[in-house]
Amino acid sequence: xxxxxxxxxxxxxxxxxxxxxxxxxxxxxxxxxxxxxxxxxxxxxxxxxxxxxxxxxxxxxxxxxxxxxxxxxxxxxxxxxxxxxxxxxxxxxxxxxxxxxxxxxxxxxxxxxxxxxxxxxxxxxxxxxxxxxxxxxxxxxxxxxxxxxxx
Amino acid sequence: xxxxxxxxxxxxxxxxxxxxxxxxxxxxxxxxxxxxxxxxxxxxxxxxxxxxxxxxxxxxxxxxxxxxxxxxxxxxxxxxxxxxxxxxxxxxxxxxxxxxxxxxxxxxxxxxxxxxxxxxxxxxxxxxxxxxxxxxxxxxxxxxxxxxxxxxxxxxxxx
Numbered sequence: 001x002x003x004x005x006x007x008x009x010x011x012x013x014x015x016x017x018x019x020x021x022x023x024x025x026x027x028x029x030x031x032x033x034x035x036x037x038x039x040x041x042x043x044x045x046x047x048x049x050x051x052x053x054x055x056x057x058x059x060x061x062x063x064x065x066x067x068x069x070x071x072x073x074x075x076x077x078x079x080x081x082x083x084x085x086x087x088x089x090x091x092x093x094x095x096x097x098x099x100x101x102x103x104x105x106x107x108x109x110x111x112x113x114x115x116x117x118x119x120x121x122x123x124x125x126x127x128x129x130x131x132x133x134x135x136x137x138x139x140x141x142x143x144x145x146x147x148x149x150x151x
Numbered sequence: 152x153x154x155x156x157x158x159x160x161x162x163x164x165x166x167x168x169x170x171x172x173x174x175x176x177x178x179x180x181x182x183x184x185x186x187x188x189x190x191x192x193x194x195x196x197x198x199x200x201x202x203x204x205x206x207x208x209x210x211x212x213x214x215x216x217x218x219x220x221x222x223x224x225x226x227x228x229x230x231x232x233x234x235x236x237x238x239x240x241x242x243x244x245x246x247x248x249x250x251x252x253x254x255x256x257x258x259x260x261x262x263x264x265x266x267x268x269x270x271x272x273x274x275x276x277x278x279x280x281x282x283x284x285x286x287x288x289x290x291x292x293x294x295x296x297x298x299x300x301x302x303x304x305x306x307x308x309x310x
Binding site for chain 1: 152157159237243257259261
């Protein structure tokens with residue numbers, strides 16, 4: 001098999017009306033995160049697991065009924081309460097590893113709300129995925145986070 | 152108040168050794184220790200390598216010039232998790248570095264090994280997040296340039 005690695009970085013900035021403490025809690029509290037960190041509504045999903053501490057793991061999987069299963073497996077590397085979370089994660093499609101990334105989530109106070117800055121630095125493997133597609137998927141997750149915070 | 156910077160660097164080197172031999176210098180604990188861990192100016196406290204996907208590597212080193220450079224006794228430590236191992240072809244690992252117990256960077260490193268005539272072309276890419284108390288991109292790249300140079304010397308010696 002011809003191996004290849006495509007390296008890329010993307011940054012997403014979002015403004016939320018919720019306070020930094022509330023936005024941080026949506027990442028730190030397993031029950032909250034399970035509500036917004038999910039695939040499309042029509043997907044079959046596994047339980048979301050999150051052990052929110054440095055060295056802890058997070059995992060979830062899902063996919064269209066009868067289709068390819070997307071696996072997300074993460075390790076938490078750094079936590080600054082209310083301000084920063086750094087994780088590394090890998091994605092598999094069925095048994096194939098398609099990427100390994102480091103994601104930095106920074107939360108800053110902005111007026112009455114928050115600014116979220118997410119930086120992903122990734123190695124996209126063997127032509128299965130690319131940064132553009134990953135960025136679109138991540139934008140959709142942050143839309144779901146916005147709806148979660150508004151509820 | 153946190154302060155986080157992101158950067159990427161890329162190093163390419165050619166070795167006069169087969170991909171199998173270059174890869175073995177990363178996978179075998181004694182070899183890795185010889186070129187990657189032992190070094191002038193450092194006193195090794197501990198080193199462990201569990202070379203398998205999901206396995207860990209950790210090291211802790213006293214920097215002998217700590218008082219001179221940082222104004223205090225200084226110990227650096229690192230924690231690595233191996234994300235992907237494809238023997239003789241590719242290695243992906245994530246690692247963090249700490250100084251006196253305070254974490255200052257998290258990185259993702261990819262090492263690609265390609266046959267090049269009788270030798271090997273090695274491509275090293277690091278994505279890093281540097282934060283409070285960090286060395287920064289330039290020093291990190293310089294550190295890896297030195298390590299990959301030591302790998303060359305190690306391969307020549309053990310040929």
